[in-house]
Amino acid sequence: MTPVEQTPFRFRIERRGVMRVPGVVFATRELLPQAAGDMALEQVANVAALPGIVRASYAMPDVHWGYGFPIGGVAATDVDAGGVISPGGVGFDISCGVRLLAADTDRGRFSPRLRTLMDILGDTIPRGVGRGGLWKLAGRSQMEKLLTGGAEYAVERGHGVPRDLVRCEDHGALPEADPSQVGQRAVDRGLQQVGSLGAGNHFLEVQAVDEVYDTDTAAAFGLRPGQVCVMIHCGSRGLGHQVCTDHVRVMDHSLRAYGISVPDRQLACAPVVSPPGRDYLGAMAAAANYGRANRQLLTQAARHAFATAAGVGLDLVYDVSHNTAKIETHDVDGVPRRLCVHRKGATLALPPGHPNLPEDLTEAGQPVLVPGTMGTASYVMVGTPENDAFLSACHGAGRVWSRHQALRRVRGEQLRGEMEAHGIAVRPSSWRGLAEETPDAYKDIDTVAAATEGAGLARLVVRLVPLGVVKG
Helix, strand or coil: CCCEEEECCEEEECCCCCCCCCEEEECCHHHCCCCCCCCHHHHHHHHCCCCCECCCEEEEEEEECCCCCCEEEEEEEEHHHCCEECHHHCCCCCCCEEEEEEEEEEHHHHHHHHHHHHHHHHHHCCCCCCCCCCECCCCHHHHHHHHHHHHHHHHHCCCCCHHHHHCEHHHHCCCCCCHHHCCHHHHHHHCCCECCCCCCCCEEEEEEEEEECCHHHHHHHCCCCCEEEEEEEECCHHHHHHHHHHHHHHHHHHCCCCCCCCCCHHHCCEECCCHHHHHHHHHHHHHHHHHHHHHHHHHHHHHHHHHHHHCCCEEEEEEEECEEEEEEEEEECCEEEEEEEEEECEEECCCCCCCCCCHHHCCCCCEEEECCCCCCCEEEEEECCCCCCCCEEECCCCECCCHHHHHHHCCHHHHHHHHHHCCCEEECCCHHHHHHCCHHHECCHHHHHHHHHHCCCEEEEEEEEEEEEEEC
8 A cells, every 4th residue: 555645744544445444654664564464554544434433544653563453553433423433543561661760960960870770770660561569459449449549549649749640641540440340350460460561572761861952841841951851652561451351352342233244353343432432432541540550660660769779869750641542522624523532542732831741841741651672762842723633743762673583683682781791781571581672673763753753743852861770
């Protein structure tokens, strides 16, 4: 499938077949999916067939193949006109997201303590498949409090400070959470994993501000040149995966009952207002709250490590998720509509003046956190008012190699040596996991960030470079 170039950063897939709206891909020609077997553009077209979809099926510059929706896919359906909700438009790692913390020190002063810090983090941050977490919940009753309260509940229990919630999307908790729709197997998987990175592309990375593009906005975010930061990327672990698995099965069985036909069974869905739609929305919100509490616990672990290694504190810059579906109001053809906005591998990007911003960020706008992969840069951007993709932006670099390809081409031990030679301290959970996440397996993050700005989705604020990484 070859989309038509409209501008250097915007490509269009015209309606055909069962598509109800066009597809729009924000990218450069270099960033369009090109790997053999990457069917991401076909998935953009498939998503355009969902009942109730409005405006377009969008893809961000980091788009690549995923389950049902492409990763980097955004789609909004009209709740009051038969619009559907699809678990494939959220993904298995519900509320996977990124949290950025800023230290009250700079790179030069902190450098002598970096190795000590990385040793502490390497010893204390739980990571890897099925590993335990920092907070062992007592049972389902306590789990339900966490699923309802998210990061708010974690802070109430002493795992953080009230200001953390001000700088967290949705104040740390989605109010639509319904723990009764989270099955017991999901609960069992989640009881021992609160405060853990997991595996795959998840990480805790110590970084430094390398370049500032917008001094005033950076200052509003609490960032300055040379400052040491911590970026945490993780989600809802086994609990979120099980929630997705359970509700995909229910929706697949209910397609016929609601007279819905989709071009790909991985797009199984149901009307937002239907019982299975409402049930999934409640379960998804509960799993999202688990993901936010998970990042809150890791924040406290990072604070303890920094205090122990160097007597340094950490303030939260922002926490934003990139695997969610949320009910929002947007103008469509000049009319306000209640929409279910799916963002899969795409982050919310509120512009300056938006009513949902925290008071101290009203003039600046929302931080948009765009991590690179290991050993490469990451970016902090800010939302823009001209964004027509339901105020959404990219969430990272985007894969170009499968994990199997990476394992065939890279050895974890060698990769660590190369990174250490470049001054980046690495604490992996396994050599295999490290090799799978080689920087060569991803798109160039600088190009992705530039395309995101060129497409008008978000503006550059600062560029961060890695000092050390704890790898899931």
